[in-house]
Amino acid sequence: MSDRFELYLTCPKGLEGLLAEEARGLGLEDVREHTSAIRGTADMETAYRLCLWSRLGNRVLLVLKRFNMKNADDLYDGVNEVEWQDHLDAIGTLAVEFSGHGSGIDNTHFGALKVKDAIVDKLRNAAGERPSVDKLNPDLRVHLRLDRGEAILSLDLSGHSLHQRGYRLQQGAAPLKENLAAAILIRAGWPRIAAEGGALADPMCGVGTFLVEAAMIAADIAPNLRRERWGFSAWLGHVPALWRKLHDEALARAEAGLARPPLWIRGYEADPRLIQPGRNNVERAGLSDWVKIYQGEVGSFEPRPDQNQKGLVICNPPYGERLGDEASLLYLYQNLGERLRQACLNWEAAVFTGAPDLGKRMGIRSHKQYAFWNGALPCKLLLIKVQPDQFVTGERRQPDRERSNDDENTQPVVSQANEPARLSEGGQMFANRLQKNLKQLGKWAKRENITCYRVYDADMPEYALAIDLYHDWVHVQEYAAPRSIDPEKASARLFDALAAIPQALGIDQSRVVIKRRERQSGTRQYERQNSQGQFTEVQEGGVKLLVNLTDYLDTGLFLDHRPMRMRIQREAAGKRFLNLFCYTATASVHAAKGGARSTTSVDLSKTYLDWARRNLSLNGFSDKNRLEQGDVMAWLQSCREEYDMIFIDPPTFSNSKRMEGVFDVQRDHVELLDLAVARLAPGGVLYFSNNFRKFQLDEHLSERYAVEEITAQTLDPDFVRNTKIHRAWKIQAR
Structure with a gap:
């Protein structure tokens, strides 16, 4: 074989430039990206050396041959011509990886099969012995890349991907790959900071990937020093003496590095379940003297007590994938920025984020930004110098502390600096509106003994939110912005609002939940979108x-129907009450509270009927209150009982798998009301309501029944600003 080879090094997207720089330093020549x-x-x-020392690469591929191919036969012939006896024993094992398509190769599996056949046929000996396939730990891993009619045939010297260092056997939900973590550290200037004796802190360290990679860089430890099996271990072209020389040199460098006084490298993690896995990873890497991990929130992490010590704060905050994550992430970034300003003056910081807009909420400018990819997710690395001239200043304002209910039990929100977060001009205007609404509605709610009500409903068009108070929680629904609105502006306004809400309402930021409300189809609004199970x-x-x-x-309680529920409570004494499309049966609870002789609640969802059962039981109304699971239309058709009061609040549209056909309130409301009125006892009353804004009650119904629209009577002060939230009618048989 030749003394010089063409090498391909693969890496995560976006690391090509850094890898090229690293590879040149390790001896690679004529480098192209x-x-x-x-x-x-x-x-x-x-x-x-590249296999041993590359912190950024995935694989080191040694090119055996390049050849042009027009079809599958060309592929077979080109591979078969290689002197495979120089690389693999006839009784050895191999694995083939194939990428690309074209030239008669329609899928990678077929291409890999052709390559395998060519190698096996070449090595089959007179005794009939031939290599076998081992996809996990083969003696030889062959890679063929097809690129615009050219086949590039290579041996994989690395074996398993180089990012798999071997220390991280336990990991969190969304860990960074080790080579991406190393790239972020390099971009953040950690090699320079470490050479100067600087410190490193990760306030959201997870299982410690940044910490271990940083310590290996600082201690001059080859990232793959501990790897026992390589792609070249059983390769016949392997030169063991040369490898041992390089490996021994790397061992000596690691021993010398670890013999130096360790740098101060610390991680903090809020989730107690990740502490021990993180410590285990550090121990497996042999870095327990260098790296320490503690349990702690973002707002509590401390840099080194020595005030003269400087260093790097680095972190990869969670990206947020669940319903309601926007609020918690905003406050997380705000807390991080507050902590940097307080405790890390003159340090450097590097924040790797999949939500760059949130990075702007830290209150510190980034002086550089780098684009990265975390898998398929585009991300930004924000580099920050924690210096006063980089702080984003703004008006600071103490909120109006008046609360509507239980003031004595409501603790003020106190940031780490005992002052509210800075608000933008728009955020301050939004906060002022919230405080005004709270002052007006709070007195009414306290007088009526109401602990949950709507305090804001898109009063300012640019802040398209519905904000409800549930005692000491805030429930925020973001209305989907029209397509004409710039998504970046909409996102910025949302974060402005989220920053203002805790201050304006006097609610701890951890008790703010946000959801996005879009046009719903079927029963989507009732589907589970999270699994915390917290009531x-x-x-x-x-x-x-x-x-x-x-x-x-939705939360299980439609706040706009409060006046209807109270009316039912006032009128229910001694009556048989029927609640159709009952949801969580809150109207049935009110009827029972008002002295109803019995209640019957019908819904298709077992989940909501279980919830209804808990609501009834919570108030001591388990007896004489029946819950029925079924399709309301079918149930009414088979029902022969009479009721003195019926309440119907149907969905706009429903296509559950458990019901026959599809329910459409506009199309089907006449049949629904006819079936329901037929179940009314003499003198009985039916209350019908729905929130479909385009709904039109069939005009012919008034010819058969006494129909009275009572919408205005069913709007409390917290919904008078939105008179189209629902429409309601009182219907009686003539």
Whole structure:
């Protein structure tokens, strides 16, 4: 074989430039960059060095041959011509990886099969012995890349991907790959900071990937020093003496590095479940003297007590994938920025984020930004110098502390600096409106003994939110912005609002939940979108009700129907009450509270009937209150009982798998009301309501029944600004 080889090094997208710089430093020549890869020429010593020392690469591929191909036969012939006896024993094992398509190759599996056949046929001996396939730990891993009719045939010297260092056997939910973490550290200037004796802190360290990679850089430890099996271990072209020389040199450098006084490298993690896995990873890496991990929130992490010590704060905050994450992420970034300003003056900071807009909420300018990819997710690395001239100043304002209910039990929100976060001009205007609404509505709510009500409903068009108070929680629904609105502006306004809400309402930021409300189809608004299972007890008209603010788009309590529920409570004494499309049966609880002789609640969802059962039980109304699971239309058709009061609040549209056909309130309301009125006892009353804004009650119904629209009577002060929230009618048989 030749003394020099063409090498391909693959890497995550976006790291090509950094990898090229690293590879040149390790001896690779004639370096060229490609998408997610670089190539160059080198001798075998450099190839081994790249395997051992590359912190950024995924694989080191040694090119055996390039050839043009027009079809699958050309592929077979080109591979078969290689002297495979120089690379693999006839009884050895191999694995083939194939990428690309064209030239008669329609899928990678077929291409890999052709390559395998060509190698096996070449090595089959007179005794019939031939290599076998081992996809996990083969003696030889062959890679063929097809690029515009050219086949590039290579041996994979690395074996398993180089990012798999071997220390991270335990990991969190969304860990960074080790080579991406190393790239971020390099971009953040950690090699320079470490050489100067600087410190490193990660306030959201997860299982410690940044910490271990940083310590290996500082201690001059080859990232793959501990790897026992390589792609070249059983390769017949392997030169063991040369490898041992390089490996021994790397061992000596690691021993010398670890013998130096360790740098101060600390991680903090809020989730107690990740502390021990993180410490285990550090121990497996042999860096327990260098790296320490503690449990702690972002707002509590401390840099080194020595005030003269400087260093780097680095972190990868969570990206937010669940319903309601926007609020918690905003406050997380705000807390991070506050902590940097307070405790890390003159340090440097590097924040790797999939939500750059949130990075702007830290209150510190970034002096550089780098684009990265975390898998398929575009991300930004924000580099920050924690110096006063980089702080983003703004008006600071103490909120009006008046609360509507239980003032003595409501603790003020205190940031780490005992002052509210800075608000933009728009955010301050929004906060002023919230405080005005709270002052007006709070007196009414306290007088009526209401602990949950709407305090804001898109009063300012640019802040298209509905904000509800549930005792000491805030439930925020963001209305989907029209397509004509710039998404970046909409996002900025949302974060302005989220920053203002805790201050204006006097609610701890951890008790703000946000959801996005879009046009719903079918039963989507009732579908579970999270799984925290946390219920909160609220009060209304002398009854206790359970709400869930996190798991569904709706909370289990439609606040706009409060006046209707109170009317039902006032009129229910001695009556048989029927609640159709009952949801969580809050109207049935009110009827029972008002002295109803019995209540029957019908809904298709077992989940909501279980919730209804809990609401009834919470108030001691388990007896004489029946829950029925079924399609309302079918149930009415088979029902033969009479009721003195019926309440119907149907969905706009429903297509559950458990019901026959599709329910459409506009199309089907006449049949629904006819079936329901047929179940009314003499003198009985039916209350019908729905929130479909384009709904038109069929005019012919008034010819058969006494119909009275009562919408205006069913709007409390917190909904008078939105008179189209629902429409309601009182219907009686003539």
